[in-house]
Amino acid sequence: MNSVKSRVIRLFFRLLPIVCLLFIINILTVPDYLWVKWPAMGMLIALASFTLVAVTEQAHRE
Numbered sequence: 001m002n003s004v005k006s007r008v009i010r011l012f013f014r015l016l017p018i019v020c021l022l023f024i025i026n027i028l029t030v031p032d033y034l035w036v037k038w039p040a041m042g043m044l045i046a047l048a049s050f051t052l053v054a055v056t057e058q059a060h061r062e
Contacts, residue, residue, distance in 0.1 A: 004054045011050060015043045 018041045026036040 007054060008051050009014050011047060
């Protein structure tokens with residue numbers, strides 16, 4: 001389980017700078033509408049599905 005946790009944490013910290021960069025671009029270009037929430041939610045869904053698959057695979061191995 002520790003391997004799965006470290007893989008999920010690594011993926012989270014790879015996605016975080018992308019969301020931060022998109023947030024900065026959003027604020028500088030269209031500060032009235034936060035469109036950054038849509039790619040952030042998409043990345044959150046991807047992270048959640050990756051976590052679910054990784055945990056399921058780990059459970060099947062044990």
